Amino acid sequence: MNAQNPGLDVRAAFEAHGSALLGFAVNALRDHGLAEDCVQETFLRAWRSRAHFDPSRGSLRTWLFAIERRVILDVFRARERTPRLVPQSDVAEPAGSGPDVLERLHIVEGLARLSAEHREAVVAIHLTGCSYAEYSATSGVPVATLRTRVFYALRALRTHLDEGDPTDD
Amino acid sequence: MTDQTPDRRAELIAAALAQDLTPDERAEFASLRESDPTIDDELMLLGGLPAEVRGLGSWREEQPSDALRDRIDRIADDPSPAEPGQEQDSAGQPTSRSTSIPRRSRTEHPGSVRRTDGARRRLLLTTGAAACVAVGLGLGVALAALQDAPVDGPPGTLGALETVEFVGEPSGVHIAGDVVAHTWGTETVLRADGLPTGGLFAVIVIDEEGREFSSGTLLGSDIAIDCRLNAAVLREDAVAVEIRGNDGTRIATAALAPVDA
Numbered sequence: 523m524n525a526q527n528p529g530l531d532v533r534a535a536f537e538a539h540g541s542a543l544l545g546f547a548v549n550a551l552r553d554h555g556l557a558e559d560c561v562q563e564t565f566l567r568a569w570r571s572r573a574h575f576d577p578s579r580g581s582l583r584t585w586l587f588a589i590e591r592r593v594i595l596d597v598f599r600a601r602e603r604t605p606r607l608v609p610q611s612d613v614a615e616p617a618g619s620g621p622d623v624l625e626r627l628h629i630v631e632g633l634a635r636l637s638a639e640h641r642e643a644v645v646a647i648h649l650t651g652c653s654y655a656e657y658s659a660t661s662g663v664p665v666a667t668l669r670t671r672v673f674y675a676l677r678a679l680r681t682h683l684d685e686g687d688p689t690d691d
Numbered sequence: 692m693t694d695q696t697p698d699r700r701a702e703l704i705a706a707a708l709a710q711d712l713t714p715d716e717r718a719e720f721a722s723l724r725e726s727d728p729t730i731d732d733e734l735m736l737l738g739g740l741p742a743e744v745r746g747l748g749s750w751r752e753e754q755p756s757d758a759l760r761d762r763i764d765r766i767a768d769d770p771s772p773a774e775p776g777q778e779q780d781s782a783g784q785p786t787s788r789s790t791s792i793p794r795r796s797r798t799e800h801p802g803s804v805r806r807t808d809g810a811r812r813r814l815l816l817t818t819g820a821a822a823c824v825a826v827g828l829g830l831g832v833a834l835a836a837l838q839d840a841p842v843d844g845p846p847g848t849l850g851a852l853e854t855v856e857f858v859g860e861p862s863g864v865h866i867a868g869d870v871v872a873h874t875w876g877t878e879t880v881l882r883a884d885g886l887p888t889g890g891l892f893a894v895i896v897i898d899e900e901g902r903e904f905s906s907g908t909l910l911g912s913d914i915a916i917d918c919r920l921n922a923a924v925l926r927e928d929a930v931a932v933e934i935r936g937n938d939g940t941r942i943a944t945a946a947l948a949p950v951d952a
Contacts, residue, residue, distance in 0.1 A: 532767035540755050540763070548753050558759045562766070569766050629743050633750065645750045647709050648741040654711050666702050673701035676708070676737045679744075
């Protein structure tokens with residue numbers, strides 16, 4: 523934020539975006555404790571660099587996700603640089619590094635940035651493998667509504683993936 | 692063109708991508724594609740996504756814990772000012788120094804950090820190491836800026852830089868530093884020169900009961916290292932900062948002044 527812009531309201535930002543940011547970190551790292559640390563680091567960095575946030579250039583949500591992406595990449599890079607400290611057997615689902623991991627990170631971020639109802643529909647249909655009829659029966663949401671949600675969710679995901687490389691730092 | 696609502700178009704595309712069209716819908720969709728060529732463009736754009744999503748294997752929906760909310764509240768309550776413009780870029784990426792991931796509070800993990808899960812602790816340690824080595828690569832150390840803290844006061848003053856003296860360094864090694872009291876713990880600001888390149892060094896804050904709180908680690912470099920690390924122990928409880936080698940050898944120690952109640 524600039525001089526004309528009052529400070530970042532950390533509590534309000536966390537209430538609005540904390541769950542989505544945690545979803546990104548949890549699904550990227552597969553470690554809830556480490557993911558919560560990443561969320562905390564994200565807000566710490568945001569707080570320290572709040573003078574730079576300019577809402578005319580992008581939303582607060584986009585800015586926070588950009589910060590968290592760098593925090594998560596720091597964790598990946600640390601794993602890569604000091605493999606002797608992170609034996610594969612000690613990590614629940616080792617993430618490694620390289621293009622595959624970065625592509626996966628980009629998709630995880632895209633899903634995390636969707637609204638909860640859009641993400642849940644995409645996960646149910648395309649990850650869990652439910653049919654629309656099955657998911658409609660369990661969720662109580664009409665099939666037509668679920669299909670429309672998935673369509674717009676996939677569009678949003680496509681837009682996110684086309685926006686750029688997650689390593690563009 | 693067949694008269695279809697946008698939502699029906701979206702419905703049929705979504706169903707096609709999931710191979711969920713009924714026989715009647717397949718016929719309807721075929722007719723629609725003939726009259727609306729943009730549907731095929733849409734199918735090409737979105738067609739690969741289901742496989743990419745499937746490739747994730749699973750998805751976890753989890754909510755922030757109360758402990759995380761408490762930690763975020765401490766950030767909101769911290770009086771430290773925003774950093775100067777040259778310190779971080781617009782995405783909050785440190786450019787001339789870095790921070791390690793702050794640890795959970797003692798209330799979340801009673802006792803010292805040493806008692807936490809080994810694998811997790813190692814991951815956190817390596818995170819701190821990466822942050823420090825990035826600084827050590829010479830991205831533009833700005834020591835003057837580090838010292839330019841507008842908050843001043845006696846030891847324990849929130850946000851104030853408190854210079855400490857490290858002693859006991861081996862020949863050729865020089866370590867200087869400050870600590871900063873925060874609501875969530877104690878931050879150590881380190882400048883280290885002469886630590887063997889590639890060597891791994893732990894930074895530990897010790898409280899008055901002798902409990903040890905890891906701040907993270909740093910990697911030795913042939914150029915000066917400048918970094919900041921955080922420990923989950925309040926400044927008023929902290930009595931010393933130690934730098935140790937990977938084998939536990941004490942490299943340097945700084946005694947911290949008592950904090951007046």
